[in-house]
Amino acid sequence: MSAHNATPAHGDHHHDDHHGHDDGAPHATLKGYMTGFVLSIILTAIPFWMVMGNVFEKPSTTAMVILAFAAVQIVVHMVYFLHMDSKAEHGWNMLAFIFTVVVVVITLSGSLWVMYHMNRNMMPHMTTEQHQHKP
Numbered sequence: 001m002s003a004h005n006a007t008p009a010h011g012d013h014h015h016d017d018h019h020g021h022d023d024g025a026p027h028a029t030l031k032g033y034m035t036g037f038v039l040s041i042i043l044t045a046i047p048f049w050m051v052m053g054n055v056f057e058k059p060s061t062t063a064m065v066i067l068a069f070a071a072v073q074i075v076v077h078m079v080y081f082l083h084m085d086s087k088a089e090h091g092w093n094m095l096a097f098i099f100t101v102v103v104v105v106i107t108l109s110g111s112l113w114v115m116y117h118m119n120r121n122m123m124p125h126m127t128t129e130q131h132q133h134k135p
Contacts, residue, residue, distance in 0.1 A: 032080055033080065033081070036080025037080075039076045039080070040073060040077070043069050043072055043073040043076065046069060047065070047066045047070075050062055050065060050066070051066070078097070
C-alpha cells in the first residue's frame, strides 16, 4: 500500500476543524465591557471637570491635556470594545491601525504646515489690524 492511499489508524486524530483551540483572539466578557465603560466615563468626566472648573490658566494647556485624555480613551475603546491587541489576527489589525495613524498624522501635520506657510508667505505685508479694517 502506498503512502497516498494509506488511511490514518484509529488512534490518529487528524481533524481540520479547530474546535476548542484558542486562536489568540481576545474574548468578550461582561467584566471587560464594564471595565471599558467605567474607564470611558472617567476619561470623559475628568476633562469635563477641567473645563468647567477652569483648572488651567491657559486654554492651550487645557486643550493639550484634553487631547491626551482623548488619545487614552481611543486606546481604551480599541482594547475593551474592539478587542484589538497585538495577538488579534496575528497582529495585522494593530499593524493596520498603526499605519492608519501614521498616515493621518502626516496628512494633518502636512496640511497645517502648508496652510500656515501659505498664509504667511502669500500676504506678508498685511498685518492683522489692516486686515480687520479693510472695506
